[in-house]
Amino acid sequence: MAVTQTVEQPASRRIVIEPVTRVEGHGKVTILLDEQDRVKQARLHIVEFRGFERYIRGRPYWEAPVLVQRLCGICPVSHHLAAAKAMDQIVGVDTLPPTAEKMRRLMHYGQMLQSHALHFFHLVSPDLLFGFDADPAVRNIIGVARKFPDLAVQGVMLRKYGQEIIKATAGKKIHGTGAIPGGINKNLSVEERDGFLKDLDQIFTWARDALKIARDYSMDHLKELADFGSFDSNHLSLIRADGAMDLYHGGLRAIDAKGKRIFDHVDYRHYLNYIAEEVKPWSYMKFPFIKALGPEKGWYRVGPLARLNTADFIDTPEAEAARQEFMTLTKGKPNNITMAYHWARMIELLHSVEKIRDLLHDPDLQGTDLVARGERRPVGIGLIEAPRGTLFHHYEVDDNDQIVRCNLIVSTTNNNMPMNRAVEKVARDFLEKVEITEGLLNRIEVAIRAYDPCLSCATHAMGRMPLEVEIVGADGRLRARGGKGVEIR
Amino acid sequence: MSEETVSITIDGVEIEATPGQTILQAADAAGIYIPRLCAHPELEAFGACRVCTVKVNGRPQAACTTPVAKGMMVENDTSELLEYRRSLIEMLFVEGNHFCMFCERSGNCELQALAYRFGITAPRHDYQYPVRTLDGSHPEVFIDRNRCILCGRCVRASRDVDGKHVFDFVGRGHEKRIWIDAEARLADTPLKGEDRAVSVCPVGAILRKGTAYRDPIGRRAYDHRPIGSDIEACRPAEKKG
Incomplete structure (x- = not known):
């Protein structure tokens, strides 16, 4: 209260x-x-x-993907994979075996599904379903469960499906060990695959319904939402070489509020040339900004809205159709409406389900070539598009295989x-x-x-x-x- | 009873043992699990951890060092001894820095497996948080002394199996620790990654580089069956239950 x-x-x-x-x-x-x-x-x-960047020092580098994910119980997979991507570089691997990359992607899309479902159904839906001014005693997930029981169950089941995918790829639903430097420690068995395929149609139906709720709500309340907490900003995300949205890997793209490219397809290992962090005395959270624009004008948004804005297209048909409709709202220009995050998030949720479907039909997931090795390097930088936005992991490792420096810029900090x-x-x-x-x-x-x-x-x-x-x-x-x-x- | 064997009784069950066997070896052969940490079938008995303590004719003895003798009455699976062993395991946890949640030996660690077998969810004693050192100098082996329980398996394996004597104890009492046969760096010893001294470590103190987290969760040694169940599985059918 x-x-x-x-x-x-x-x-x-x-x-x-x-x-x-x-x-x-x-x-x-x-x-x-x-x-x-x-x-x-x-x-x-x-x-x-909390000081993770400090106490990871001295630990062997291969521990980082398992240790640092303990930052979070909501999307630990993001930290697990960003750290693993950094450690791929430490062990000198630029290209993973297909099975390893696809297993990691499957893990990531499973996480995107569960995290977006959690946020939309459990955290946000009370505001949308009951209104911002509804009694807080009703405006919560219990209230949703009472008045919209089907919806509450769908949220739980969507999240469960994502969590089960994480378990099948990482070994555990929370804080698994799947990604190891240079690869992955398991493939997907045919039994596991068939178990997921069996429920896929239902998951698709619920994902489409969730997108429809977010889309309809946004359109029905556009007048009041358009200006609510909204402002022009730059947007930043990873982007695939062909301009497609890619939640696992890509180069950095930043655009301004009008859609003009600030930088594009930047190899993220050079992020320090483009991004800096400002410290303010009143918060432990730093303020990242695009160096070329300075701290006053260089701050940017990340996450679902930014990713919808930076992407030229989405490579799965249903999400792409949804993206096109979403972009029509702002005539193809970047959408700077804060509340549009929810709609964008549900487009990504459907995209994740489409990606999961495509991966489940890919025989590479049953491959047995799981780990690659190369020449040891002293620096590893791994970026990933976490549910909440671009996540940066940066490590330096000494000749004794011990981490001597760590820098994390997490999505929410951006x-x-x-x-x-x-x-x-x-x-x-x-x-x-x-x-x-x-x-x-x-x-x-x-x-x-x-x-x-x-x-x-x-x-x-x-x-x-x-x-x-x-x-x-x-x-x-x-x-x-x-x-x-x-x-x- | 054959002439080459002697008969002892463990928790009321009579078993045949070969003279020269320890109680632990005889129990293993009979499919009776006596918990242990420092004992290893390839290594000379050492009696360091005392986790295998049993009562022999009413007196506490380490099962790994006590030879069988005709007519021994051994108590093993009693609430008193289980509580005693449980306390020892708890003390091992608080004496070191054991963070199972990110340790690469999780699921394959004998100390952790014993804690699970004994139902230990949190120790009753205060953590001591000792300051311990790591040694990553060796190209194939990593030492994390935070997790060392001073079982001495590496000492015995290096000396008796590998013939190298890379490891030994230094210090006394609370200050006792494992040290290496070099000024400071493991890289300066003749240790090799494939040495038995490396693979016998029951915890995550001596680690083979490049093997971390290779076993997926669900396929690790103790993911599905408690430690000791391999021994118990060998128990003759008529003596089970």
């Missing part, structure tokens, strides 16, 4: 929301006011710290400035007096949630994701404080 209060400090101006619910991690928002009590800036503080902008936009539009209303709290949460942030990952920290909001006046003093209890993670 929401708890709001006005702090008895008449001369001060400050607002706090706590806690943000139904996102992964822990966050706090401060709204800074100007002399006229108008919103000057909003800050999403991430106040957790979306740090966009989330701040989304909160700021909502605060400008919905803060009427210097007080935190239920409506404001809800809308700030809805805007943040569109990015499906995993704040635990972003600071490499663990914990729950309550949201605190504070309003701070021009003189730096607290004016109001509000927040919410934890609902569902």
Whole structure:
């Protein structure tokens, strides 16, 4: 339940929301006011710290894919695979055996399916089905299960299918060991394959239905959503050599809000020439930006919306048809609507199911050539399109096979400035007096949630994701404080 | 009873043993599992870990070092001894830095497997978090001393099987640790990756490079059957149950 209060400090101006619910991690928002009590800036503080980059030092490099995935219990496969891709380079492998790459891709699409399903059905659907202002006691997954039981079950079953694919490829549904430097440790048995094929038609039906819900909701509420927490931004993702969306591998493409290419097909091993991170004193989460544009203009969005915007096309027919319809909305130009993330996410969910189908029919998955080896190298950089966006893993390994340096830029970190902008936009539009209303709290949460942030990952920290909001006046003093209890993670 | 054998009783079951056998060897041959860590069938008995402690005619003895004698009454699977062994295993966990969740020996580790067999979900003692060193200098072998349980298998295997004496104990009491026959680096010893000293390590302390996580989850030694079940499977049908 929401708890709001006005702090008895008449001369001060400050607002706090706590806690943000139904996102992964822990966050706090401060709204800074100007002399006229108008919103000057909003800050999403991430106040957790975990230190994976530090304590991975000294560990043998082959442990990284298994160790670092412990950052997260929601999409550990992303970290597992990004680290494994980095370790492929460490062991001197640029091209994996087909069975290894396809098994990893299958694992990744399984994860994309389960993570997107979790977010849409469990975390977001209460907002869409009941409205942003509905009673929080109803506006949660239990409320969805009561009023829309079929939908709740579909969410669970879609997620289960993805998790079972992860288990078949990584050995466990959470924190498996499938990807090893230079390859994979198992193939897919015919029995496993046939088990998945048996349920595929049903999964397709549910995935199409989920896309339809997201699409219809977006179109039906376009007027109110178009401007909600929205702003122009750059977009960044990996892209396949032919311009297709590729969630597992590719070069880096960045475009501006109008669709102009900032850079394209950049070998991600040179990412440091293109991307830098800014540190701000009020958050443990860094602020990445495109170097050429500087921190003020170089920040960008990642994730489903960015990927839809950067891709020239999607290489599976149903998702491509959905992409074309999605892009029609903005006449082929990049879509900068924050709430369009949900629609884009469900297009990716269907794409993942199509990819899973294609892979299941590929006999390479039953191959036995699983691992390649090459000349040892000192540096390994692995990028992947995680459910929440581009994920960077960068390691340096010494002659004793021990990691001496590690840098992680996780998806949510890339979306740090966009989330701040989304909160700021909502605060400008919905803060009427210097007080935190239920409506404001809800809308700030809805805007943040569109990015499906995993704040635990972003600071490499663990914990729950309550949201605190504070309003701070021009003189730096607290004016109001509000927040919410934890609902569902 | 044949003339070459003696008869002993383990938990009320009479078994035949060959003179010269230890209680552990006799029990293994009869399909009775006595938990152990430092004992290894190819290595000389050492009696270090005490996990195989049984009661012989009422007195605690290490089953791996005690020879059989006619008419011995051995207690093995009793609540008192199980609790005793359980405590020993728990102490091994807190004395080192054992992070099973990312250890490459997970699923193939005898210490972890014993913990599962004994139903240990968390130790009752405080973790000591000792500061231990790693040695990655060797091209084929990696040492992570965080996970060493001082079973001495590597010491015996290197000396008696490999004929090299690469490993030995240094220090005493709480400071005791495994060290190598070189100034500082494993690379400076004659150790080879295929040496028995490497493969006998029951935990993730001495690791063959290039083998990590090669066994998929589900196909590791203890994924489906508890440690000791291979021995118990050899128990003659009439003595089962």
